[in-house]
Amino acid sequence: MSLPESPLAVAASSGPLRTGRKTRAEDIREQIADEITRGLLPPGTLLDESALAARFGASRTPVREAIRELAASGLIDARPHRGALVARPSLERLQNMFEVMAELEALCAGLCAQNIAPAERRRLELLHADMGEMMRLGDFAAYREANEQFHTSIYAGGHNDYLVELTLATRQRLSPFRRAQFRALGRLALSHQEHDRVVTAILRGDRDGAAAAMRDHIAIVHDAYEKYAQLI
Template sequence: MSTPVSPSLVRERAVRPRRRRGPVRAVTRTEELRLQIADDIVRGRIAPGTALEEMDIAKRYGVSRTPVREVIRDLAASGLVETRPHRSALVAKPSIERLRGMFEVMAELEALCAGQSALHMTPAERGQLQAIHADLGDLTRRGDETNYSFLNDRFHTFLYSGAHNDYLAEITLATRGRLQPFRRAQFRNLGRLALSYAEHDAVVTAILRGDKAEAAAAMRAHILTVEHAYERYAESV
C-alpha cells in the first residue's frame, strides 16, 4: 500500500520551482582531458599495460604536463591507472568481478542517501531537486549527452547532501570517484539518457512523498541498471 500524501506536501509539489539558473557550467580543459583519456582506456584505444609517459600524453592531447599529472592521479583513484614510485603509470583495467563488487557497494550507499533524503530534505531542497530533475529532462529531450552527464553528477551529489549525514556523503563521493569513468561510459548506449531520466523520476517521486523505502529501492535499482548498461557498453567496444 502506498504512503498517503499529506495536503501540505501536495501543495509543495504543486509549486514548480524556477528553473532558469543559467547554462550548465563549462567543462574545464583538465576535466575534458580526463574524460578523453578515460574514454580511450575504457574503449581499448589505450591498451592495459601501456605506460603513460607524461610528455607523450601531453603531446598526444596537445596540453602541458601539469594537467596530465592531475589527470593521472584522478584516473588512479578510479582504478584505470596504476601508479608506480619513480616510474611511469600503467594503464590498468579492473576485472568485471571487481567492478560488480564496486557497483554493489555504490548501489547500497546511494540507496541509503536516497532513503535519508526522503526523510530529511527541507522543502527548499526538494524544490532544488525538482529543478535539477527538470533540467535533466530538457537535456534528455535534446540528446545532450555531455551536459546530461555533468548535471547527472550534480543530481546524485545533491542527494548525498540531502541525506544530511556528512560522513555518508564523504564515503559515497569517494566511491563514486572510483566508478566515474564507467558510469559515464553507459550513456553511450542507445536510448540510455531517456532510461536514466525515467529511473531518476522514480527516485525523485519517492523522495517528494517522503517514502524512505521506495526512494532507497528506486535508487538501488537505478545504480544496478547503470552497472548492467556499462557491461553492455563494454561488450560492444
C-alpha cells in the same frame, strides 16, 4: 520535519544546471578515461606524463593527479619508476565497487527523502525536469554533466556530511564507468525513467522506496556499462 539546508546542500544545488568548474586535473582525467572506456587507448598502452602534459597544454602536476585518480579506478596501472600503463579493473573488483556504490547511494536517497529541505525539493524537481528536456533533445554531454549534479543534490539533501564524503569518494572511482554507460543505446531515456522513480519517492517522503529505487538505478548503471564494454 525537514532539516535546514547545510552549506554543502546549498553549494551542491546553487542553480538548476550548474555543476561547478572542473579543475584541470579533473578535465584531463575525464578525457583520458573516456578514451580508455571507448577503446581508443587499449590495455598495455604506456601513458607518458610529459607527452600528456604537452598534449593538454598543462603542467605535469595535474597530469600526475589525473593518473593517480585513474589508478584508483583501476583504469591505469601506475608503478614507481615504470610509468603508467592502461589497464582494466577485474570484473570482480568492478562488481564490488558498484555494490558498495549502490548501498551508499541508497542510504543517501533514503535520508534525502526524510530530511530534504523545501528549497532543495524545488531545485531537485527543476533539475529533473531540465534533464528530461536534455534527454528529449539527445544532448548527451549536458545530461551527463547534469547527472552528476542530480546525484550530488540527493547526497546533500540527506544532511549527513560524512556520508557525502564517503559517497563522493566512491563515485569518483566509478566515474569513468558511470560516464561511459551513457553511450549505450537508449540509455538517456532509461536513466531519466530511473531518476523519476527516485525523485517521486523522495518527494513523497518515502525513505524505503527512495532507497530501493536508487539501489536499482545503480545496479542498472553497472549492467549498462558491462553491456557497453562488451561492444568495444
